[in-house]
Amino acid sequence: MTDAPAAPFDDPWHAQLFALTVALSDAGHFSWRDWTEAFGATLRDHGAARALDGQVLDGRGDYWNAWLATLEALLARTGAANPDEAEAVRAGWERAYLSTPHGKPVRLGD
Amino acid sequence: MPHDHHEHPHSLLPSDPALRVKALETILTRKxxxxxxxxxxxLDTYxxxxxxxxxxQVVARAWSDPAFLGELRSDASAAIATLGISGRQGEHVVAVENTPEVHNMVVCTLCSCYPWPLLGIPPAWYKSDAYRARAVREPRKVLxxxxxxxxxxxxxxxxxSTAEVRYLVIPMRPAGTEGLGEADLAALVTRDSMIGTGLPGVPS
Incomplete structure:
Protein backbone atom coordinates (compact mmCIF):
# COMPACT_ATOMS: atom_id res chain seq x y z
CA MET A 1 0.00 0.00 0.00
CA THR A 2 2.81 2.39 -0.70
CA ASP A 3 4.23 4.37 -3.54
CA ALA A 4 7.54 2.55 -3.47
CA PRO A 5 8.62 2.05 -7.07
CA ALA A 6 8.07 -1.62 -7.60
CA ALA A 7 8.80 -3.88 -10.51
CA PRO A 8 5.62 -3.91 -12.59
CA PHE A 9 5.49 -7.73 -12.62
CA ASP A 10 6.33 -10.07 -9.74
CA ASP A 11 7.36 -12.91 -12.00
CA PRO A 12 8.60 -13.09 -15.59
CA TRP A 13 5.70 -15.30 -16.64
CA HIS A 14 3.23 -12.61 -15.55
CA ALA A 15 4.94 -10.22 -17.96
CA GLN A 16 5.02 -12.81 -20.76
CA LEU A 17 1.36 -13.61 -20.28
CA PHE A 18 0.42 -9.94 -20.23
CA ALA A 19 2.39 -9.25 -23.42
CA LEU A 20 0.92 -12.28 -25.17
CA THR A 21 -2.61 -11.17 -24.38
CA VAL A 22 -2.07 -7.55 -25.39
CA ALA A 23 -0.35 -8.68 -28.62
CA LEU A 24 -3.28 -10.95 -29.49
CA SER A 25 -5.75 -8.15 -28.91
CA ASP A 26 -3.62 -5.62 -30.80
CA ALA A 27 -3.49 -8.07 -33.71
CA GLY A 28 -7.29 -8.18 -33.72
CA HIS A 29 -7.87 -11.69 -32.36
CA PHE A 30 -10.23 -10.32 -29.71
CA SER A 31 -11.31 -6.90 -28.53
CA TRP A 32 -10.10 -5.65 -25.18
CA ARG A 33 -13.71 -5.37 -24.11
CA ASP A 34 -14.25 -9.08 -24.77
CA TRP A 35 -11.07 -9.77 -22.85
CA THR A 36 -12.14 -7.77 -19.79
CA GLU A 37 -15.55 -9.48 -19.74
CA ALA A 38 -14.04 -12.96 -19.95
CA PHE A 39 -11.39 -12.11 -17.38
CA GLY A 40 -13.95 -10.53 -15.05
CA ALA A 41 -16.02 -13.72 -15.24
CA THR A 42 -13.01 -15.89 -14.34
CA LEU A 43 -12.15 -13.62 -11.42
CA ARG A 44 -15.74 -13.93 -10.20
CA ASP A 45 -15.63 -17.74 -10.47
CA HIS A 46 -12.23 -18.05 -8.80
CA GLY A 47 -13.29 -15.56 -6.13
CA ALA A 48 -16.49 -17.51 -5.44
CA ALA A 49 -14.51 -20.74 -5.13
CA ARG A 50 -12.10 -19.09 -2.74
CA ALA A 51 -14.95 -17.58 -0.72
CA LEU A 52 -16.03 -21.11 0.23
CA ASP A 53 -12.89 -21.17 2.38
CA GLY A 54 -13.57 -17.69 3.68
CA GLN A 55 -10.73 -16.24 1.61
CA VAL A 56 -10.43 -13.64 -1.13
CA LEU A 57 -8.20 -13.52 -4.20
CA ASP A 58 -5.01 -11.57 -3.86
CA GLY A 59 -3.86 -9.31 -6.66
CA ARG A 60 -0.69 -11.31 -7.25
CA GLY A 61 -0.49 -15.03 -8.05
CA ASP A 62 -4.27 -15.48 -7.85
CA TYR A 63 -4.79 -12.67 -10.29
CA TRP A 64 -2.34 -13.96 -12.87
CA ASN A 65 -3.58 -17.55 -12.51
CA ALA A 66 -7.06 -16.27 -13.33
CA TRP A 67 -5.63 -14.34 -16.27
CA LEU A 68 -3.92 -17.48 -17.58
CA ALA A 69 -7.06 -19.61 -17.19
CA THR A 70 -9.00 -16.95 -19.12
CA LEU A 71 -6.55 -16.85 -21.99
CA GLU A 72 -6.34 -20.64 -22.21
CA ALA A 73 -10.15 -20.89 -22.34
CA LEU A 74 -10.39 -18.12 -24.91
CA LEU A 75 -7.79 -19.70 -27.19
CA ALA A 76 -9.44 -23.10 -26.78
CA ARG A 77 -12.74 -21.57 -27.84
CA THR A 78 -11.32 -19.89 -30.94
CA GLY A 79 -9.24 -22.96 -31.80
CA ALA A 80 -6.02 -20.94 -31.77
CA ALA A 81 -4.61 -23.29 -29.12
CA ASN A 82 -6.75 -26.24 -28.11
CA PRO A 83 -6.20 -27.83 -24.68
CA ASP A 84 -4.56 -31.04 -26.01
CA GLU A 85 -2.15 -29.03 -28.09
CA ALA A 86 -1.35 -26.70 -25.19
CA GLU A 87 -0.75 -29.65 -22.85
CA ALA A 88 1.48 -31.41 -25.39
CA VAL A 89 3.66 -28.34 -25.85
CA ARG A 90 3.76 -27.69 -22.09
CA ALA A 91 4.90 -31.27 -21.51
CA GLY A 92 7.47 -30.83 -24.28
CA TRP A 93 8.90 -27.79 -22.49
CA GLU A 94 8.96 -29.70 -19.21
CA ARG A 95 10.94 -32.53 -20.82
CA ALA A 96 13.28 -30.02 -22.41
CA TYR A 97 14.03 -28.41 -19.03
CA LEU A 98 14.56 -31.77 -17.35
CA SER A 99 16.89 -33.04 -20.05
CA THR A 100 18.98 -29.90 -20.58
CA PRO A 101 22.12 -29.66 -18.46
CA HIS A 102 22.08 -26.77 -16.03
CA GLY A 103 23.46 -23.61 -17.60
CA LYS A 104 22.75 -24.66 -21.19
CA PRO A 105 20.01 -22.95 -23.20
CA VAL A 106 16.73 -24.86 -23.04
CA ARG A 107 15.23 -25.60 -26.44
CA LEU A 108 11.98 -27.29 -27.25
CA GLY A 109 12.49 -30.62 -28.99
CA ASP A 110 10.22 -31.83 -31.77
CA MET B 1 17.76 -13.98 -13.16
CA PRO B 2 18.00 -15.88 -9.89
CA HIS B 3 21.05 -18.06 -9.86
CA ASP B 4 21.08 -21.38 -8.16
CA HIS B 5 24.26 -22.39 -6.43
CA HIS B 6 23.23 -25.93 -5.61
CA GLU B 7 24.25 -28.83 -7.78
CA HIS B 8 21.63 -29.33 -10.44
CA PRO B 9 22.08 -31.94 -13.13
CA HIS B 10 19.40 -30.25 -15.23
CA SER B 11 17.97 -26.78 -15.72
CA LEU B 12 15.61 -25.51 -13.03
CA LEU B 13 12.09 -26.42 -14.00
CA PRO B 14 9.84 -23.34 -14.25
CA SER B 15 6.54 -23.37 -12.37
CA ASP B 16 3.47 -24.98 -13.93
CA PRO B 17 1.86 -21.68 -14.99
CA ALA B 18 5.19 -20.47 -16.40
CA LEU B 19 5.36 -23.60 -18.57
CA ARG B 20 1.75 -23.15 -19.67
CA VAL B 21 2.50 -19.57 -20.74
CA LYS B 22 5.56 -20.77 -22.64
CA ALA B 23 3.40 -23.38 -24.36
CA LEU B 24 0.86 -20.77 -25.48
CA GLU B 25 3.61 -18.49 -26.70
CA THR B 26 5.20 -21.34 -28.66
CA ILE B 27 1.91 -22.33 -30.29
CA LEU B 28 0.84 -18.78 -31.14
CA THR B 29 4.17 -17.74 -32.60
CA ARG B 30 4.45 -20.98 -34.59
CA LYS B 31 1.05 -20.29 -36.09
CA LEU B 43 7.39 -6.01 -22.71
CA ASP B 44 9.81 -3.16 -23.22
CA THR B 45 7.00 -0.61 -22.97
CA TYR B 46 5.42 -1.98 -19.82
CA GLN B 57 3.83 14.99 -15.81
CA VAL B 58 0.21 15.40 -16.84
CA VAL B 59 -0.84 16.47 -13.35
CA ALA B 60 2.06 18.91 -13.01
CA ARG B 61 1.18 20.46 -16.35
CA ALA B 62 -2.49 20.72 -15.34
CA TRP B 63 -1.45 22.51 -12.14
CA SER B 64 0.79 24.94 -14.02
CA ASP B 65 -1.00 25.65 -17.25
CA PRO B 66 -4.69 26.66 -17.20
CA ALA B 67 -5.00 26.20 -20.97
CA PHE B 68 -3.79 22.60 -20.65
CA LEU B 69 -6.20 22.02 -17.77
CA GLY B 70 -8.99 23.24 -20.02
CA GLU B 71 -7.98 20.78 -22.74
CA LEU B 72 -7.72 18.01 -20.17
CA ARG B 73 -11.27 18.72 -19.03
CA SER B 74 -12.72 18.70 -22.52
CA ASP B 75 -10.72 15.82 -24.06
CA ALA B 76 -8.11 14.25 -21.82
CA SER B 77 -6.90 11.76 -24.42
CA ALA B 78 -6.15 14.57 -26.85
CA ALA B 79 -4.53 16.70 -24.14
CA ILE B 80 -2.14 13.95 -23.00
CA ALA B 81 -1.27 13.22 -26.63
CA THR B 82 0.15 16.76 -26.84
CA LEU B 83 2.68 15.66 -24.18
CA GLY B 84 3.71 12.76 -26.38
CA ILE B 85 1.80 10.19 -24.33
CA SER B 86 -0.38 8.01 -26.50
CA GLY B 87 -3.20 5.95 -25.14
CA ARG B 88 -4.15 2.55 -26.42
CA GLN B 89 -6.58 2.27 -29.25
CA GLY B 90 -10.18 2.11 -28.13
CA GLU B 91 -9.44 3.63 -24.74
CA HIS B 92 -10.57 6.97 -23.60
CA VAL B 93 -8.93 8.78 -20.70
CA VAL B 94 -11.08 10.91 -18.42
CA ALA B 95 -9.44 13.25 -15.91
CA VAL B 96 -11.36 13.70 -12.67
CA GLU B 97 -10.35 16.67 -10.55
CA ASN B 98 -10.30 16.71 -6.79
CA THR B 99 -11.80 19.80 -5.19
CA PRO B 100 -12.42 20.84 -1.59
CA GLU B 101 -15.93 19.41 -2.09
CA VAL B 102 -15.13 16.13 -3.88
CA HIS B 103 -12.36 13.57 -3.61
CA ASN B 104 -12.19 11.13 -6.52
CA MET B 105 -11.10 7.52 -6.31
CA VAL B 106 -10.73 4.94 -9.08
CA VAL B 107 -11.43 1.21 -9.11
CA CYS B 108 -12.24 -1.48 -11.65
CA THR B 109 -14.88 -3.72 -10.14
CA LEU B 110 -14.90 -6.05 -13.17
CA CYS B 111 -11.21 -6.85 -13.39
CA SER B 112 -8.39 -4.32 -13.29
CA CYS B 113 -8.87 -1.68 -16.01
CA TYR B 114 -6.36 1.07 -15.39
CA PRO B 115 -4.78 3.94 -17.37
CA TRP B 116 -1.71 1.94 -18.42
CA PRO B 117 -0.16 4.61 -20.66
CA LEU B 118 -0.20 7.06 -17.75
CA LEU B 119 0.44 4.87 -14.71
CA GLY B 120 1.88 1.60 -16.03
CA ILE B 121 0.82 -1.76 -14.62
CA PRO B 122 -1.46 -1.47 -11.57
CA PRO B 123 -0.13 -2.42 -8.14
CA ALA B 124 -1.22 -5.74 -6.64
CA TRP B 125 -3.67 -4.13 -4.22
CA TYR B 126 -5.56 -2.51 -7.11
CA LYS B 127 -6.03 -5.98 -8.61
CA SER B 128 -7.06 -7.62 -5.33
CA ASP B 129 -10.62 -8.71 -4.62
CA ALA B 130 -10.47 -6.78 -1.37
CA TYR B 131 -9.95 -3.42 -3.04
CA ARG B 132 -12.23 -4.12 -5.99
CA ALA B 133 -15.10 -5.06 -3.69
CA ARG B 134 -14.60 -2.52 -0.94
CA ALA B 135 -13.69 0.64 -2.85
CA VAL B 136 -17.32 1.11 -3.86
CA ARG B 137 -18.92 -0.19 -0.67
CA GLU B 138 -16.82 1.58 1.95
CA PRO B 139 -14.47 4.03 0.26
CA ARG B 140 -13.77 6.08 3.38
CA LYS B 141 -12.72 3.01 5.29
CA VAL B 142 -10.44 1.95 2.44
CA LEU B 143 -8.98 5.46 2.28
CA SER B 161 -13.15 1.90 -14.93
CA THR B 162 -14.07 -0.09 -18.00
CA ALA B 163 -12.32 -1.43 -21.08
CA GLU B 164 -13.14 1.83 -22.81
CA VAL B 165 -12.89 4.50 -20.12
CA ARG B 166 -9.87 4.93 -17.83
CA TYR B 167 -9.80 7.57 -15.13
CA LEU B 168 -6.92 9.70 -13.94
CA VAL B 169 -7.38 11.59 -10.70
CA ILE B 170 -6.00 15.12 -10.73
CA PRO B 171 -5.25 15.78 -7.06
CA MET B 172 -5.44 19.24 -5.59
CA ARG B 173 -2.21 21.18 -5.86
CA PRO B 174 -0.58 21.18 -2.43
CA ALA B 175 -0.27 24.45 -0.55
CA GLY B 176 3.14 26.07 -0.56
CA THR B 177 4.01 25.06 -4.13
CA GLU B 178 3.43 28.44 -5.76
CA GLY B 179 7.03 28.93 -6.81
CA LEU B 180 7.65 25.40 -8.09
CA GLY B 181 8.27 24.49 -11.71
CA GLU B 182 6.68 21.51 -13.43
CA ALA B 183 9.50 19.07 -12.69
CA ASP B 184 9.42 19.85 -8.97
CA LEU B 185 5.65 19.64 -8.96
CA ALA B 186 5.71 16.28 -10.78
CA ALA B 187 7.99 14.91 -8.06
CA LEU B 188 5.20 15.51 -5.53
CA VAL B 189 2.62 13.55 -7.53
CA THR B 190 2.48 9.99 -6.29
CA ARG B 191 0.94 7.05 -8.10
CA ASP B 192 -1.66 6.62 -5.36
CA SER B 193 -2.64 10.28 -5.56
CA MET B 194 -3.59 9.68 -9.21
CA ILE B 195 -5.70 6.63 -8.26
CA GLY B 196 -7.25 8.60 -5.43
CA THR B 197 -5.96 6.39 -2.62
CA GLY B 198 -3.31 8.91 -1.68
CA LEU B 199 -2.56 12.60 -1.61
CA PRO B 200 0.36 14.35 -3.25
CA GLY B 201 3.46 15.03 -1.24
CA VAL B 202 4.23 18.40 0.25
CA PRO B 203 7.34 20.39 -0.60
CA SER B 204 10.12 19.82 1.91
Missing part, protein backbone atom coordinates in the same frame (compact mmCIF):
# COMPACT_ATOMS: atom_id res chain seq x y z
CA UNK B 32 2.00 -16.71 -36.81
CA UNK B 33 -0.81 -15.38 -34.61
CA UNK B 34 1.57 -13.21 -32.62
CA UNK B 35 4.78 -11.62 -33.73
CA UNK B 36 7.72 -12.16 -31.34
CA UNK B 37 8.91 -8.62 -32.13
CA UNK B 38 5.51 -7.27 -31.05
CA UNK B 39 5.81 -9.23 -27.79
CA UNK B 40 9.24 -7.76 -27.13
CA UNK B 41 7.99 -4.25 -27.85
CA UNK B 42 5.08 -4.67 -25.42
CA UNK B 47 8.56 -3.12 -18.01
CA UNK B 48 10.67 -0.07 -18.73
CA UNK B 49 8.89 2.88 -20.32
CA UNK B 50 5.48 3.57 -18.86
CA UNK B 51 4.85 4.29 -15.22
CA UNK B 52 3.44 6.87 -12.83
CA UNK B 53 6.12 9.38 -13.86
CA UNK B 54 4.06 9.98 -17.02
CA UNK B 55 0.82 10.61 -15.16
CA UNK B 56 2.74 12.91 -12.82
CA UNK B 144 -8.32 5.37 6.01
CA UNK B 145 -6.31 2.18 5.51
CA UNK B 146 -4.21 4.08 3.00
CA UNK B 147 -3.69 6.74 5.63
CA UNK B 148 -5.99 9.23 3.94
CA UNK B 149 -8.51 10.99 6.14
CA UNK B 150 -10.68 13.51 4.35
CA UNK B 151 -12.42 16.50 5.89
CA UNK B 152 -16.01 15.62 6.77
CA UNK B 153 -17.52 17.94 4.20
CA UNK B 154 -15.54 16.43 1.32
CA UNK B 155 -17.52 13.78 -0.53
CA UNK B 156 -15.92 10.73 -2.08
CA UNK B 157 -16.81 9.86 -5.64
CA UNK B 158 -15.75 6.43 -6.87
CA UNK B 159 -15.23 5.89 -10.59
CA UNK B 160 -15.51 2.38 -11.99
Missing amino acids: GLVDPAALDAI ERKVGPHLGA AEFGVTLPEGQKVRVWD
